[in-house]
Amino acid sequence: MRVLCKCGSRAIISRSEAVTDDCANLLCSCTDPECGHTFVSPLGYKHSLVQSKMSTAATVPHVNGSRVTCGCGDRAVITKTNRLTNDCADLYYLCKNPACGHRFVMSLYYSHSLSPSSRASEQLAVALVKTLSVKGAKQLREQLAMF
Helix, strand or coil: CCEECCCCCEEEEEEEEEEECCEEEEEEEECCCCCCCEEEEEEEEEEEEECCCCCCCCCCCEEECCEEECCCCCEEEEEEEEEEECCEEEEEEEECCCCCCCEEEEEEECCEEEECCCCCHHHHHHHHHHCCCHHHHHHHHHHHCCC
C-alpha cells in the first residue's frame, strides 16, 4: 500500500493502532530526510463490490498492521488505487482465496500530523505545485495573478 506525505514523497508505515476490526490508524513517516514529517492515516472499510461466495465468511475485512484480511480469514491484495486527492484514496481489494472471491473497497486518508515537516514553507509549496495537473497549475497561476 502506498501512503504519500504532504510533500509528495512516499511514507512508510511504522506501526498501526486498531480502532475497530475493520479500521486502523496507520502511523506513517516521510522517507524524505529533509521533510521528516510523521502523521496518522486511517484505513477503514467502505463497502463491498462483490460479496464472498463462501456462506460462512463474514463480509467485513480485518485490518492487522498494514495487512488486510478478508472476512474468510485469507489475505486480501490491492488491485487498484483510486487517488481522489493527495490526502485521500480508495483502495480496491480482492481476496486471495479463489473460493471466496470477495471484492471490497477501503478508504485511506490523511488525518493529522504527529510532528511537522522540517521543510521550509516555500519548499513544501514548490513540492505541492509539482504534483498539480496541468489544469490545476493553470488555475493556480490565474489565482496568484490576482495578488
